[in-house]
Amino acid sequence: MTGLDSSEFSSRLLRILSNIFAPKVSIHGVLVEVYGLGILILGDSGVGKSETALELIERGHRLVADDVVEISCLNGNSLIGQGANKIIGHHMEIRGLGIINITQLYGVGSIRERKEVQIVAKLEEWDANKVYDRLGTEELTMDILGVQVPKLEIPVKPGRNVPIILETAAMNERLKSMGYFSAKEFNQNVLKWIETDAARAPYYGVDDSY
Amino acid sequence: MTTKTVTIKNRAGIHARPAALIAQTANRFASEILIEREETRINAKSIMGIITMAASYNSILTICAEGTDEKEAVGAIESLFENKFEED
Numbered sequence: 001m002t003g004l005d006s007s008e009f010s011s012r013l014l015r016i017l018s019n020i021f022a023p024k025v026s027i028h029g030v031l032v033e034v035y036g037l038g039i040l041i042l043g044d045s046g047v048g049k050s051e052t053a054l055e056l057i058e059r060g061h062r063l064v065a066d067d068v069v070e071i072s073c074l075n076g077n078s079l080i081g082q083g084a085n086k087i088i089g090h091h092m093e094i095r096g097l098g099i100i101n102i103t104q105l106y107g108v109g110s111i112r113e114r115k116e117v118q119i120v121a122k123l124e125e126w127d128a129n130k131v132y133d134r135l136g137t138e139e140l141t142m143d144i145l146g147v148q149v150p151k152l153e154i155p156v157k158p159g160r161n162v163p164i165i166l167e168t169a170a171m172n173e174r175l176k177s178m179g180y181f182s183a184k185e186f187n188q189n190v191l192k193w194i195e196t197d198a199a200r201a202p203y204y205g206v207d208d209s210y
Numbered sequence: 211m212t213t214k215t216v217t218i219k220n221r222a223g224i225h226a227r228p229a230a231l232i233a234q235t236a237n238r239f240a241s242e243i244l245i246e247r248e249e250t251r252i253n254a255k256s257i258m259g260i261i262t263m264a265a266s267y268n269s270i271l272t273i274c275a276e277g278t279d280e281k282e283a284v285g286a287i288e289s290l291f292e293n294k295f296e297e298d
Contacts, residue, residue: 028252028259045253045256067256068258088262093257
């Protein structure tokens with residue numbers, strides 16, 4: 001017997017059941033929380049996903065799951081990612097080091113149980129023939145369980161600091177959600193500047209460079 | 211796509227050492243190699259993924275590989291299972 005009203009009870013029950021039976025998928029990647037944003041790092045084996053995540057943890061961000069990320073789609077619009085197994089969760093395999101325990105090494109502040117997947121960062125070997133986004137005005141997305149998640153394609157090569165790129169991507173994404181889109185804003189400013197310059201030219205000539 | 215069903219014959223199941231063996235073997239091949247256990251499907255090139263399956267004695271797994279060297283890859287991994295990962 002429950003002391004709850006039947007309307008309250010049934011709504012709680014439905015919520016729990018819909019969470020349990022939510023569509024699930026298991027993805028090979030690393031889920032980290034960077035400045036409050038869930039970033040799912042994808043890429044082929046050996047491209048440096050775990051190393052990137054380790055550097056992010058070192059810089060004060062949090063690990064959600066390494067290697068196997070279980071993603072469930074709640075309410076058809078939010079993707080919640082978590083590790084597949086609580087007992088062996090928050091361990092990472094680093095080539096040359098072996099298996100390390102993140103909770104013990106960096107403390108409980110460096111981990112979390114679950115986090116919404118808000119950006120997908122796909123690491124790939126630098127391909128000289130591929131055209132990478134140079135402006136950031138195009139927005140790529142990736143479909144996970146029917147939800148479109150913003151996607152970044154990040155070419156990796158020695159000497160490129162991927163963790164800093166991901167940190168910046170997280171901050172840039174937060175700016176976008178606050179209504180400030182760096183790349184578009186920049187282009188607007190360029191357009192304005194060209195217009196004003198072009199408008200002035202007939203009156204002042206072009207030799208006003210003193 | 212080459213697939214093969216295998217049974218775990220060593221008593222301890224797939225713990226850290228066999229997982230490392232599988233991942234090391236899988237990494238020698240260019241093909242994409244997946245291991246399935248019931249609903250879970252993991253990348254055979256990742257040690258943590260293989261351990262996460264928690265595959266115990268007598269459980270049945272399916273190895274799937276896709277790529278240029280898929281047959282060799284499946285064969286190599288299957289022989290690890292056949293040899294009980296050089297255990298007991």
